[in-house]
Amino acid sequence: SYELTQPPSVSVSPGQTASITCSGDKLGDKYASWYQQKPGQSPVLVIYQDNKRPSGIPERFSGSNSGDTATLTISGTQAMDEADYYCQAWDSSTVVFGGGTKLTVL
Amino acid sequence: QLQLQESGPGLVKPSETLSLTCTVSGGSISSNTYFWGWIRQPPGTGLEWIGNIYHTGTTYYNPSLKSRVTMSVDTSKNQFSLKLSSVTAADTTLYYCARISGTKNDAFDIWGQGTMVTVSS
Numbered sequence: 482s483y484e485l486t487q488p489p490s491v492s493v494s495p496g497q498t499a500s501i502t503c504s505g506d507k508l509g510d511k512y513a514s515w516y517q518q519k520p521g522q523s524p525v526l527v528i529y530q531d532n533k534r535p536s537g538i539p540e541r542f543s544g545s546n547s548g549d550t551a552t553l554t555i556s557g558t559q560a561m562d563e564a565d566y567y568c569q570a571w572d573s574s575t576v577v578f579g580g581g582t583k584l585t586v587l
Numbered sequence: 588q589l590q591l592q593e594s595g596p597g598l599v600k601p602s603e604t605l606s607l608t609c610t611v612s613g614g615s616i617s618s619n620t621y622f623w624g625w626i627r628q629p630p631g632t633g634l635e636w637i638g639n640i641y642h643t644g645t646t647y648y649n650p651s652l653k654s655r656v657t658m659s660v661d662t663s664k665n666q667f668s669l670k671l672s673s674v675t676a677a678d679t680t681l682y683y684c685a686r687i688s689g690t691k692n693d694a695f696d697i698w699g700q701g702t703m704v705t706v707s708s
Contacts, residue, residue, distance in 0.1 A: 482650065514694040516634075523683060523701055524634065529694035567634055571693060574647045576624070576636035 483572035485579035492585045499555040501582045503568030506549060511570045513551035515544060518581075519564045527566075528553060560586050589614035591684050591699035598705050599678075605671040605704055609684030616665045617642040620689045625658065625669045628701075629680040639687060640667055674706045 485505045493499035503513060513531050516524035526535050528544035531551065541556045551570075555562050563586045568579040595607035609623070616623065625637040638648040640658040648656045657670040671678060682704055686697040 512692045514692070516695070523698040524695070525698070526691070526694050526696045529688075529696070530692040533691070535691065535696060569634075569695070574639075575649065576639070578626075578634040578636060581633040 483570075483575075483577050485568055485570060485577050487566075487568060487579040487582045489580070490583045490585065492587060493555075493558045495560060495586055496557055499558045499562070499584055499586075501553045501555075501566050501568075501584065503551040503553070503579045504549055505551075505570065505577070508549050508551055508570060509547045511546075511572070513544065513546045514569045515542075515551075515553045516567045516569065517562075517564045518567065524567065555584075558584075558586055562586060589686065589697055591686065591697060593682060593684050593699045593702035595702060595704070597703060598707060599674055600708050601675055601706055602673055605669075605674050605678060605706075607669045607682055607684075607702065607704070609667050609669075609699060611665045611667075611686075616660065616667065617662050622687045622689075623660070623667045624685050624687050624695060626683045626685060626695070626698075627680045628683065635680075637669065637671075637682075676706050679704065679706045 515528040517527045518524040531546040532544040543554045565581045567581045590612045592610045599605045622641045624639040640646045646658050655672045660667040681701045683701045684699045685695040688696040
């Protein structure tokens with residue numbers, strides 16, 4: 482079965498750029514989505530189709546996808562961005578989520 | 588603004604069947620632009636996809652759960668449902684329903700608040 486691998490944790494200083502990776506076999510041939518989940522809340526879609534932001538998502542969130550790796554980039558990271566982030570892709574008609582990355586802003 | 592709300596028993600006995608319903612409000616479940624999914628998340632861990640259903644009733648399930656999962660849709664009530672049979676303690680988790688958007692390349696763009704289900708005698 483298809484798998485997506487994320488680092489368990491990423492740390493970033495406020496105002497700096499955070500990059501969270503998601504790896505999967507030929508992931509670049511698929512579209513990646515990213516979800517933000519804060520404690521006690523439901524996930525929120527922050528990036529879809531590799532690099533598109535839904536309405537209401539700040540411009541500091543961006544995405545890319547090439548080869549075997551998709552990357553979520555948060556520029557000028559703010560304290561409010563501290564959360565768990567999950568990547569997701571489709572493999573045929575099934576959905577695959579990455580294991581999640583805890584972003585710490587310190 | 589479309590909203591999703593999960594409902595169902597919070598406690599299920601081992602070996603019995605877990606049944607949850609997701610009610611869609613503020614929009615039609617019968618839209619050809621969207622379809623609907625169930626995802627679960629054990630406390631403190633990641634997201635696990637359970638399955639998807641179209642308003643036509645077509646379903647796709649996670650292969651690891653397929654033998655125990657049944658999803659259905661009731662367009663007259665604007666609801667879709669999940670049944671998970673032969674539950675064990677491993678099925679104790681938070682269950683979410685979500686909308687999958689064809690305009691966002693099939694991303695899960697709206698989520699319910701989630702409902703916690705505990706499997707215990």
